[in-house]
Amino acid sequence: MARIKLEHISMRFGDFYAVRDINLDINNGEYVTILGPSGCGKTTLIKIISGIWTPTEGKVFVDGMDVTNVPLEDRDVGYVFQNICLFPHLTLKDNVAYSPRVKDQGEEAMGSLSTEYLSLVNMLSRAGMFPKEISGGEQQKVAIARALASGSKMLMLDEPLSALDARVRVELRYELRRLVKKLGITVVHITHDQEEAMSVSDRIVLMRYGSIAEVGTPLELYRHPKSVFAANFVGETNLLECTVSERTKSGKTRVKLRGGQEVRASKTAFNVGDPVVISVRPEHVYTANDGLRAEVRSVVFMGTYWRVRTIADSRDFVDFNVPADEEVPKEGDVVYLVFNKKAVVVFARPQGGIEEEIKLE
Amino acid sequence: MSLLKRIDELSGSSKVRKAWFSFACAIFLVVIVIPSIFVVTNLVTDWDLVSMVAQDEAIRSTIIGAVANSFSIALIVTVIDILVGLPMAWIMVRKDFSGKKWLDTLLDMPLAFPTAVLGISVVMFWVAPEGVNIPGLGLNLSPYMLLVLLHILFTYPYMVRSLSAILEQIDPNYETAAMTLGASRWTAVRTITIPLFRAGLATGFILCFARSLSETGGTYIALSMMDVKSSFFTGPSFISWLKDTEPGGGALMYSSDEMMGAQILISVVMIVLALILLIVVRRLIARFHFPMDKVWPELGRKVSRGALPKAKDFVTIAFLIVVVLLPAFYIFMYLAEPASDIDYGGLLGSIGISFLVAGVAVVVDILIGIPMAMYIARHKGQKLGQLLDSVVNVPLIIPTTALGVSLALFWGSLGLDSTFALLLVILGHISFTYPLVVRNLVGAIEEVDPAYEEVAMTLGAKPFQAFRKVLFPIVKSAVIAGGILAFTRSLGETGATLAISPTMNTVPVYITNLVNQHAYSEAAMCSIVLILICFVIIFGLRMITNRRSRRNA
Structure with missing residues (x-):
């Protein structure tokens, strides 16, 4: 014992x-x-x-x-x-x-x-x-x-x-x-x-x-x-600054990214207008015909999958994964990104900014 | 600059590097090793003198007694050093307390004192003999006891230093690991840390034993002050006594043939015994099985807690203060006396000679020591490296007086007689200071990853440039530390100087002569002046190196 x-x-x-x-x-x-x-x-x-x-x-x-x-x-x-x-x-x-x-x-x-x-x-x-x-x-x-x-x-x-x-x-x-x-x-x-x-x-x-x-x-x-901090330190994630733009009675929340694009997130208790940060892991980001417009910056083969890094119109870096045997976009290509709304976690925006919050030292 | 450049270019050739290393080896052999043990050949060439002395019952028993005294004193002193040095090393390495820096400096101070000065100071402190006007403890000690107390003074710092150096290498986590497994502190130290100490114990043992065995100046002064110089002998003091022309000295009692025979005999005996001892100790310590199979958990617990550990630290510090520091500094009591007349001309002249000898010796040591140290450090695994590593120790273990006798005979046989006294004395001092410089350097170079130099060479540096710009700056503080050690050692040496040339008036010889004339207060004042000069120099060098190292850090 x-x-x-x-x-x-x-x-x-x-x-x-x-x-x-x-x-x-x-x-x-x-x-x-x-x-x-x-x-x-x-x-x-x-x-x-x-x-x-x-x-x-x-x-x-x-x-x-x-x-x-x-x-x-x-x-x-x-x-x-x-x-x-x-x-x-x-x-x-x-x-x-x-x-x-x-x-x-x-x-x-x-x-x-x-x-x-x-x-x-x-x-x-x-x-x-x-x-x-x-x-x-x-x-x-x-x-x-x-x-x-x-x-x-x-x-x-x-x-x-x-x-x-x-x-x-x-x-x-x-x-x-x-x-x-x-x-x-x-x-x-x-x-x-x-x-x-x-x-x-x-x-x-x-x-x-x-x-x-x-x-x-x-x-x-x-x-x-x-x-x-936890979202960033445990596993990999994309962090995007945004504001709450809409919230239903049941708590379903929509946020507006910099640049105006709206994204659906999981249920929260925030009020419309609150400054927030959303965290979405690379495996929950997909490409589609419509969505957040982003330009591919780099494509790296990670052994079992491709890691694609893009810069979105919201001025955030957004990473996503592509299975190893599938076709990948090239550097400079334009893609449209959507997020799995259940996996989009919303946090209050830290006072000192995101950089300060995820700093390791 | 063009010379340096040419050396840089030349150093690119492996032939040139080999030639340079061979040259350093040759110098080492011809100037240091062979002269040191040359006296052994005199056993054959001067056999008639030696056998004449050996057959003289009185001289023979004196020599046997002297050698026995030397070895038994050295053994007792070394054992005490180990017993008290171990807890001291612990305090220095594992404990943090205010004033540690001071303790650290104080510990080294006896090394900077010429042993002749320590001799006076110790006798004054414990015995206060007639003629000394400063009151000491006035104990009635036998000469044997007094020499043990004296020898502890200048061997103890060596022991603490070698033990601390090893302890620093031992990860304290070993002890912690043992304790998480249920061992008390005492048991952990006994079963884990002490067994890891072997190398440090061997080095410390050899250093201290050799130092005690070969010490002449302080010993002879102590015996003179106690008025027993012609009745109680150690090996080195016997040789000094043979050459002593003052009243009561051996020079007045024996013919020059007898003197020569006796000198050769005792030198050979001491050298051979010392070398045997060096080998035996190395073997023994490597094989020695520490009694650690059995543990006593209850006893260990009792010893590890409560008052006992504190008492141990107290005794250790008390020992340092009472047995080492107070007797060493006791000579400063003379500062309170009305100043006696010092012959400043004579003193300064002898200081000049001493500094010249020590300075030249140290420079030569460093120049021929660096290639040797580099080779030994980088070829530890190879036969030649290991051989050189042991041979470098030889001059360290040979009693310096015997070494002096040997040197004088060697160079004398080559036709260098007393007109070259200064040169011979310098050569002698190179012999026994060289190992100190090389030892320090080998330790430092071993710590430096050879990759640094390799990187420099991939960037286009020639080997000599890589050495000059990369290795040397890294080990510079070790070079200086070794240099200081060698310098003070040379400055304090009496026996070898006297054995090579009785007329060469270095400072310790000058002070010894004053003591022989019973001019104690003058001798003391000269000692104080000498100590102060030494401190200024050492302190200055430390300041310079400290500032440098801070800049590099």
Whole structure:
């Protein structure tokens, strides 16, 4: 069992808040990713959860117990480091057996636990090797085995895959999820890679400037983001400035783009005349005989589809996708774009402008 | 400029580069390595002298006793250095506190003091012998104990530096990782960090051991001040004593044949033992299995928390202050005394000689050290690189007095006699300062990705241009650091200078002579003047390099 609860957690370095007033509940066995641009306080947060740092304010509860001041070595939290950190002078087996050893659980436990967890990550055949003799992906598997062998029911993953090759990264992340789900472990996984977050998590915590920006399942965040920042950071999207031009009683909304073109959007609670931003993902933009007039600026083959970038009459860049085996427009062609109205999400226009809102630093 | 251009052009040819490297190697062999161990051949050529001495019961037992003292003192001092140096390295690398910069500077200061000065200062502080008008602690220490205390002073900074250098390379996350797995801080350090220390321990051990083994000036002064210079010996102090023409000196007791035989014998014994030790220590530390299989979780927890870690830090700092800093700076007490008359002419003359010797030695070190360091750093994996890497250490481990004896014999056999004293002294100082410069440079160059130079060359730079415009600016601070180390080391050296030429009046020799004449307060004032001059120079150089590095950053 490992249910984690954070209450008003802040970490201050001098005048600077690395994280500020974080409240979060993580359920037993849940796989939570903390997603955010670099410097948003993700790592600080899991260092606080695991006990490496003590927060300057707030409390950490595990299964209802206040563990804020329990020292690191008694927290019983598995932690996997970004730079892997296998002990270079110990064999893989000794690395995995380290936790049973320092807890003085005896030779037998050391042997059986290291065998069990090495085979769990399919590394038993390399048990006698040293970390530098195996590849980065294999090292990270052993590091995960080492963390699990401590018997901990919580696993903190600090960008565990970011140092690995693209291929290995993708394979390992599914294996990781399969493994921890099998063992019923609660996982907090940090990443700045939104694709990684989408594909492994039960729930994503989106962070920005040391605070939680939004929490939700991958699908919620993708389909119904609550902010321009989330819409832009999770997945790719086109953002267009506009004003509400019409709204029916049931909430169906029409907006007017710069240049006068009107677009139908999903239901909202805005009033006519409100300055808003619409977000529409490239896969929900189609070409038609009529619609928003746009000129093609570039056409790039992405491997499984074409990405077409246009500049619309509304002075916005609008990207859309064309399947790989279909005909694509050429640079300089004029196309007419329509949006899937159910996928057009409307936000209040941010005070500082869109650029400021989606800035990553 | 046209000369530089021509060198640039020439450096494009691999033949020229090979020739230059071979030249540096040849100089290294002929000027540094061979002269350093030449004395071993005298065992054969002067066998009659040596065997005469070896058969003299009294001299033989004195030599055995002296060598035993040297090695046992060096061993004790090095072990203490490791024990107290480890927590100190931790404080310097892993802790952040106000005043750390000051501590950092203070730690290096004993290295800038000539050891002769440290000798006076330490004896005054602990013992306060007769004739010294500044009151010390007045403890009744045996000469052996006192030498241990003295040698800690100038070896401890080396130990802390080498250990800190390694600790900085060790990712603190290893310790954190161990702790997330349930290890207490103490257990984590013992099972993870310390085993990763091997290389640092070996370097620190060898540096400190060699330094203690070869130290002459401070040791001999301390023994003179305690009035035991003719009854208690270390290897190097025995050689100094043999050449000492003052009352109580060995020169008055032995014939020149006996002196020569005794010198050769003790030099050879010390060189051979030191070289054996160098090899043994390297092997041992590489193989040594740290006792880490067993853990004691409860004990580890107790030791990691509460008052104990604080007590450990307190003891470490207290040790630094009481055993290292206070005794080193005690000589400044003389500033409170009414000024005694100093023979400024004599002092300045000797300072001039010292600076000339040290300056020339450092320049030569750097010129022939750079190609050597580049080769070693870039060919670590190859046989020749590894061989050179070990051989460079040889002059470092050989007691400087023995080295001096060896050098004098070598160049003497080539016809360079005492009329070339200055040249010989410079050559001698090059020998034992060269490894310091090369060591520093190898470390720095290893850190620089060769890709920088390769990029420069893809952009059309000739190898020498790439070196001049890319590599050198990056490692310049290491060159200067090595240069300062070599300069102060040369400035403080007594034993080798005396062994090469008893009449060459460098500063430490000048101060030693004053002490022998019991002119303590004059010796102290001269020391203070010398320390101040050293500080001004080092400080100035640091300022210049700091400003440069800030501009580059």
